[in-house]
Amino acid sequence: MRETWVVGAASNRFGKMKESGREAATRVAMEAIRQSGLSPKDIGYTFVANAFGISEHQGHVGPLINNGLGIPEVPSATLESACSSSSAALHEAYVHVAGGFIDVALVVGVEKLSHLDTLAATSYFAVAADYAFETKNGATFPGLYATLASAYRQEFHPKDEMFGAIAVKNHANAARNPHAHFQKEISMETYLSSPMIASPLRLYDCCPFSDGASALVIAAKEFVQRPVTEPLVFRASARSGAVTDMQDRPDLLGIPSTRLAADKAFRQAKMTPKDINFLEVHDCFTIAEALALEDLGFLPKGTAAKESYEGLTARDGKLPVNPSGGLKAKGHPVSATGASQVVEIFEQFNGLAKGREVPKAEVALAHNVGATGGSCSVHIFSRR
Numbered sequence: 001m002r003e004t005w006v007v008g009a010a011s012n013r014f015g016k017m018k019e020s021g022r023e024a025a026t027r028v029a030m031e032a033i034r035q036s037g038l039s040p041k042d043i044g045y046t047f048v049a050n051a052f053g054i055s056e057h058q059g060h061v062g063p064l065i066n067n068g069l070g071i072p073e074v075p076s077a078t079l080e081s082a083c084s085s086s087s088a089a090l091h092e093a094y095v096h097v098a099g100g101f102i103d104v105a106l107v108v109g110v111e112k113l114s115h116l117d118t119l120a121a122t123s124y125f126a127v128a129a130d131y132a133f134e135t136k137n138g139a140t141f142p143g144l145y146a147t148l149a150s151a152y153r154q155e156f157h158p159k160d161e162m163f164g165a166i167a168v169k170n171h172a173n174a175a176r177n178p179h180a181h182f183q184k185e186i187s188m189e190t191y192l193s194s195p196m197i198a199s200p201l202r203l204y205d206c207c208p209f210s211d212g213a214s215a216l217v218i219a220a221k222e223f224v225q226r227p228v229t230e231p232l233v234f235r236a237s238a239r240s241g242a243v244t245d246m247q248d249r250p251d252l253l254g255i256p257s258t259r260l261a262a263d264k265a266f267r268q269a270k271m272t273p274k275d276i277n278f279l280e281v282h283d284c285f286t287i288a289e290a291l292a293l294e295d296l297g298f299l300p301k302g303t304a305a306k307e308s309y310e311g312l313t314a315r316d317g318k319l320p321v322n323p324s325g326g327l328k329a330k331g332h333p334v335s336a337t338g339a340s341q342v343v344e345i346f347e348q349f350n351g352l353a354k355g356r357e358v359p360k361a362e363v364a365l366a367h368n369v370g371a372t373g374g375s376c377s378v379h380i381f382s383r384r
Contacts, residue, residue: 051085
């Protein structure tokens, strides 16, 4: 396997896009390529993540992006893995480059749903669950994650403020991120007074629907030779699956696919959680961030919410988590989310995360979940 790098990364501001998903994807792809110092002609394969492109009446978007980049002859593939679509695309790009099939790959994640009403957008999201056993019977993702939150609270009895601390922290980080949907801090009082969405989840426990696009350029070290940026060196690229339906899981105190993918990733990297300086984790709801920290092996079961409240996961804490603001406040444009986590790591390593810098950022982990854990990707990166 060849040493493989991320040499370019770009994202637009998440929120509501006036342009189409196709236009946004092409624009951020060109920016990532420009930043890498390479040319579109260097791209050997384009991996596109776009779970809900049909909402714009547009499938087969990869060739359209390549057309816009001036490389219509380059092959493309569109991947769907729910919320982990672009991290799945990243894994495929890594395999192709590290395996020697191509020298350079482009990963693009894009989603646009803001032109739909809330019911329609929620319906699109819901197709990532099991329609026959969950969605058809009234389950929504807030409801499913509320089930996980209820099980966690019943077992460990955390205070509301502990989950509030996760939301407050992520909004504070997003306020310093120009890519973020919500660039506004919130107080604990604001969190506690927000309406209940799906008990015990309040409004500020939940991430927003967002439009957005993110792109990454993946290249073999031997091809780049003299990078113009500080590249992210792949130390691990691992994926796993697990039982999709909650009624079939042995317990509801974690997400099994996270545990499996984390075990693979740490073995690949020959590292432990102690080697990681900061994390970007999948926090579609505040309970998801707590479960991620425990399932990834950073904290014992039942302690993550308490440790967050005590400041461990703050940007200047011992274990910074989601300096980007996470899905919670940076936003969650489904298929762009996984790639955007890597954009944050790239910006941290390249001195581009102005005002939200993580001290001594040398090794970072990105964790991206599909739906309630049917899919999960874990990537570990270091400096050269």
